[in-house]
Amino acid sequence: MRMAYLFVSNVQHEEVAHRRGEVPSHRLFFAVELRELGHDVHLCPWRVPSWVPGAAQWWKVAQAIWxxxxxxxxxxxxxxxxAAANAPLLLKAMGVLRVPVVVLTVAATGEPYRADDLAGRVRRRxxxxADRLCTFSSAQVRQLAEILGIDERRVSFVPLGVDTDFFRPRVGRPRLDYVLAVGTNEGKDYPTLVRALSPGERLVVVTDEDNISQARAVMSxxxxxxxxxxxISELREMYLECRVMVLPxxxxxxxxxxxxxxxxxxAGTPVVVSDIPAVADYVGGGANPVVVPPGDVAGLRRALQSVGSAGADDTTPPRSAKDSADLLAGLIRRETVRGSS
Known part of the structure; x- marks a missing residue:
């Protein structure tokens, strides 16, 4: 199949970095794996100079025009x-873009898409x-269909896969005695993690300024x-050396x-993660990760104390990005067949 792959920002530098082995392939959302499966994947070659006011938004528009x-x-x-879909979907609504459009959704079940204001109604419209909407959580399939008021059969769960060549265990590597937490956006709960730390426990948090401010507010x-x-190359080393990764x-x-x-x-890292629907498809089947209720300070503290530093022997390997790409390719093909019939 021949497909255009659209991103929130220009990722040509990520493509180059992946070829050098500096970033994992899943940073490109299966574009690499689709090419490996024999598909013709195109990324927008157009550029908008950074000095242009609103260059990031204009680039999304240029990408849709391309x-x-x-x-x-x-x-x-x-x-x-x-965010990468708004401009092409507008062109589709106008009858300008006539090929099937498949959207990988991340935030479409969040509050901005549920809101009854003008912006919320435009987002839903x-x-x-989209001809096909995909989610990375099976719990969001019905939710998304209900929010948009569409047939649930137009929404598909695509399990997220990762680059299992870039991230892999290193047998015999000693782990250091610190807790690591990584991740941005409003879905993170670092205040609960800070409160759950035992005396003397060392924590390293890699996140954005908003989350840092929230965590600092509860610190003593x-x-x-x-x-x-x-x-990401440094993060990989931190994954491999920390005692435990925590995802509150x-x-x-x-x-x-x-x-x-x-x-x-x-990477074979011991993980403690909050039990929320977004990750339910990716836990279970082994002792790693350890799952705790969200917002449970005492439960999180017990989990941190129970996880050893030797590594996670009982870990079910995650799906590879290539497996996810193969599933996505089947969904895309279904839409191309439907569009040509």
Whole structure:
């Protein structure tokens, strides 16, 4: 199949970095694996100069126009995020873009898409134009169909897979005595983690400024180091050396925590994760990860104390990105067949 792959921002530098072995393939949302499966995957070559006001938004528009220009050579358009889908879905609603559009959703079950204001209604109206919507959580399939008022059969669960060559265990490597927590967005609950630390426990948190502010607000004398914008190659080393990875999550109805969870399971790192629907498809079947109720300070503290530093022997390996790409390709093909009939 011939497909255009649309992103929130220009990812050509990520493509180059992946070829150098510097970033995992799943940063490109299965584009690499689809190519390996024999599909012709195109990324937008157009650029918008950074000095142009609103360059990031104009680039999304340019990307959609590029799709419309080359659609005669395409079987489908794949949008890797709702924010990447707005412009092409508008063109589809106008009758300008006529090839099937498949959208990988991350936040479409969150509050902005449920809101009854003008922005919420516009978001829902545009997503209804998609031929196929995909979620990374089976719990979100029915939710998304109900939010948009569409047939549930137009929404599919695609289990998230990761680059299991980039992330893999290193047998015999000693682990250091610190707790690691990684992840951005409003789905993280670092205040609960800070409160759950035992005296003397060292914690390193890699996140954004908003989450750092929330965590600092509940701190007293805990030993916590905050970092931001850590390269993925360095994060991989931290995964392999920490005593345990902790993913304290809030159930806010969006995909959250899944990628970091799967990267660490692939690396053989002991993991403690909050029991929310977004990660339910990726836990169970082994002693790792340890699952605790969200917001449970005492339960999280007990889990941290129970996890050893030797590594996670009883871990079910996560799905590979190539397996996920194969499933996604089947869904895309179904839409191309439907569109041509």
């Amino acid at each position: 799709c419309a220009v080359i659609q005669g050579r395409l079987d489908a358009v794949v949008c890797t995020h709702e 545009l997503l209804r134009e 004398d805990q030993d916590v180091t905050f970092r931001s914008h850590v390269p 999550l809030r159930d806010i109805g969006i995909s959250t925590g899944q990628t970091v969870l799967l990267e660490n399971l692939a």
